[in-house]
């Protein structure tokens with residue numbers, strides 16, 4: 001599989017993996033994570049860190065249009081990150097996976113971690129994973145868009161998405177009143193949601209109104225693997241100015257190509 005151009009961020013654990021691979025030439029190549037620091041990207045860096053899988057980060061600067069590079073589209077035809085390439089895929093051959101939910105399930109099946117095999121446990125995880133993919137993610141994304149990035153304040157859109165995210169936070173809060181994590185035990189469903197809750201303020205939400213959700217968020221945020229995932233720095237990302245006309249032309253108003 002051809003590598004995507006651009007800078008490669010080597011995770012701290014990778015330095016270790018590289019050192020060991022010099023000694024052991026048969027060591028598997030690390031998973032390549034096509035990534036930009038957003039809630040969708042964090043889901044996968046969290047899972048990789050939690051599983052202790054060696055990986056390297058391949059930044060996809062979505063503000064510059066790198067998601068449209070042919071090499072990236074070959075892996076992720078929807079021009080969205082995250083995506084992964086696992087060189088030790090099924091049958092020992094490389095596999096690429098796009099869509100964060102599919103990646104989380106793939107890694108869960110591969111490692112046997114955070115995605116129960118037992119059917120009832122698995123169904124519960126999938127309910128909350130799909131709830132995030134189809135509900136929390138898109139609604140929170142629209143709330144942020146209309147609250148921060150729309151060229152003018154459209155009150156109807158702001159209220160519609162802010163209210164819907166508020167409803168969804170209420171659903172999580174009620175769920176978490178009687179269990180530690182969304183599907184009972186910590187799972188890929190929690191990893192899918194936590195990055196969105198991290199940006200609650202931008203979505204017009206106040207976590208203090210959702211005490212069980214707040215407790216859940218703080219518990220997950222304190223996990224060492226989650227801390228490492230959130231600490232991955234992509235310098236170019238902190239320099240993106242969403243008011244820049246060039247950035248807006250790349251990200252907004254996309255149509256079929």
Ligand SMILES: N[C@@H](CCC(=O)N[C@@H](CS)C(=O)NCC(=O)O)C(=O)O
Nearest residue numbers: 038040062067080081082099100101
């Ligand atoms: N449903 C996708 C959503 C991924 C997504 O929306 N990624 C955004 C960043 S958070 C992206 O790559 N945007 C690039 C673009 O808008 O062109 C998933 O869950 O993987």
